[in-house]
Amino acid sequence: MVADIPLFKGLAKEQLDEVVNSIADQTFDRGQTVLSEGEAAEGFFVLVQGKVKIFKLSTEGKEQILHFVGPGESFGEVPMFSGGRFPANAETIEKSRIFFFPRAAFLDLIGADPTLAMNMLAELSKRLRQMTRLVEELSLKEVPSRLAAYILYLSSENESDDVGLDITKGQLASLLGTIPETLSRILGKMSAQEVISVQGRKLKILDRTILEDLAAGGKFVI
Amino acid sequence: MVADIPLFKGLAKEQLDEVVNSIADQTFDRGQTVLSEGEAAEGFFVLVQGKVKIFKLSTEGKEQILHFVGPGESFGEVPMFSGGRFPANAETIEKSRIFFFPRAAFLDLIGADPTLAMNMLAELSKRLRQMTRLVEELSLKEVPSRLAAYILYLSSENESDDVGLDITKGQLASLLGTIPETLSRILGKMSAQEVISVQGRKLKILDRTILEDLAAGGKFVI
DNA sequence: CGGGTACTTGACAATGGTCAAGTGTGGTGG
């Protein structure tokens, strides 16, 4: 099972054994806090099953989701290499099984095997790319653009014009850097213009051209 | 000189030699493009002297600065480990001397020496932390908050209430995710309320308490 | 001294957030 985690791909058997011996297996119910911003990090986490959101909170309680973590993905690695404290919060949004990997054992391993270091570099680079895109969208695009980009992303994932949201609309709003009211209004307008159709959490793309134009920053009036 | 670059700190002499043999020394005038978003990466860069901005552009030409690069810092490493293409643009804002490090030689070295891998992990982690803070500010705070946080950061850097901007106000606006007009107005209001004084690019903190409250998301009316 | 760039200021428009009051809807306990 540990061998299926991308981060540990390519590791020699004896090192996989060491990984297995180091980790602690934990189970969380939906809605539980896994780690909190500012907390000293004793290690990092790998999600085996379930779903986790990584997010920031404003002083007034508004939430910005940075990204979601799915099975096989790790989170909370940043303080292993700099700072020592978590830069954001992590909370389960489904019942989840999580492996905890203590700091010292991991740093030993990463010093010993360049494969693990390269895997980690690949993971952090991917994350940096995601964050760059998020900054771009928040700063340079309006909410309809961000929503259009997200719908197109979902559509490309399952290669279909029918896309199902696997998160609540409230969470989608938080991921897009807005609030449920605004998202609801924009979905309503897109629906009225027959760009998409909306049935609960089921969306259908009706006019891909307009979505693509919007995602690129187009000023189509919705 | 190469030994002074944080990324290469702790490397054995023979490996430093290899670094020196691999790099290409380049000089750029102010305002020149070093790399462009989407371009295939043949290697990455280390700034020796001068200053570089890393930024994204919207389709309408608005710019969001992600961060600045100072002497001794590297940039353009992300595609070494994932994707193969640069996620953003880099342009000199001063005459700069830049080392270019080709991909293959670097990957060889990083596989051979865990020190280099750890240095790179530290660098990417630091960057990820920066980006997380940028997302937080863009999404959860208003422009006066971001400006206050930036002024306090500058003040903590040189441990003084007198801070000098080392960039133009236009660039500061782009870094804060706004436009020069808005920045100008907010500086004007802060000045009128005697929170700071503004003389060209020289700022002086007059009321630190209010700045700190603003930076934390406070709703002080300016 | 001249020209371009950086910066400022004003009037206006629009995006999106706030507050308030609904309308479903699914899951749980009686």
Place this chain on the structure above:
DNA sequence: CCACCACACTTGACCATTGTCAAGTACCCG
């Protein structure tokens, strides 16, 4: 099995923040 409750979502009226457009001033560099 159904009623009810909590929660997700929607809709409306309003307003704050910030961006746009336009014009003008200051300032630095050659």
